[in-house]
Amino acid sequence: MPDENTFLLARCMWDEATKRRIEMQELRPFGVARNIFKAKLPAGKTITFQGIPAAQYESECVSWISDKSRLKKELVKLGMPVAKGGAVRTKDEAAALFRALVPPVIVKPHQGSGSRHTILHIKTENELSLAFIIAKQVSPMVVIEEELVGSVYRATLVGGKLIAVLRRDPPQVMGDGVHTIFELIEEENKHPARSGPYFAKIQLDERAREELARQEYEMDSVPLEEARVSLHQKVHWSAGGTSVDVTDEVHPDNVTIFEQIARELRAPVVGIDFIISDIRRSWKEEKRCGILECNSMPFIDKHHFPFEGKPRNVAGAIWDMVMTHYI
Known part of the structure; x- marks a missing residue:
């Protein structure tokens, strides 16, 4: 057991x-x-x-799906939306590529590291240099791309069919025009789901303060009513990030590209991270949206226990696929 x-x-x-x-x-x-x-x-x-x-x-893609550069090339061949950019080895190459792109950009290792070494919102060459050093710690090649605009969505497909989609949100609070950000965080951390194992309390650490400063806030600031205040650059669960099930809201054009990717990769189970301003809109209508990465071993439990919305039985869909194969 x-x-x-x-x-x-x-x-x-x-x-x-x-x-x-x-x-x-x-x-x-x-x-x-x-x-x-x-x-x-x-x-x-x-x-x-x-x-x-x-x-x-499993198909041959499982051996290279975590290689961001290889995956991007395959997606481009399929006509899928991806961020403009490339992979480099040296600081000089990084600087040259940066000048050819439209900031802000992101910098990340060539091979996946769970986004731990990914740096966002880079607008200057000085910021680029620091981010390059961080990414280089875990990978000989560093990826530099134009930053996509919108929320991060995780689509999970089984047997080539879309089963569930989550919107992954960074740790954040909503202003009410009365309470300080510190007070709003304290109240949000009382949410029972933040006691684990799937979601954590929002951390009041240096990264939270840096993200507040980027938005011109401090802990004692009082945000306007319905002003959304982010407390981390990324959507990490461990930092207090949350999720919302949006499976029933996905635009048909977006369903089409998710399922096409799964078929072309011949991946029995695949998680696709996709950035777009609104999943209800077609990717064809967005300028800076695209596929972020794919994962052949996605965390399906996140669909079973979303922070908000309807749970989706991805595990059941996987067993149904397996049993169909053997019966």
């Missing part, structure tokens, strides 16, 4: 397996949880997998 050491994604897979009379067993080499499982299907077939039971369908 799953315990406190079992990955949250795996718990969702386990719960849905039980409903389908699939016998699950976790394998822990040397007693350490490695997200490895064995599942005995009702038809008698036993499969072993890590994270998500889709290995038997």
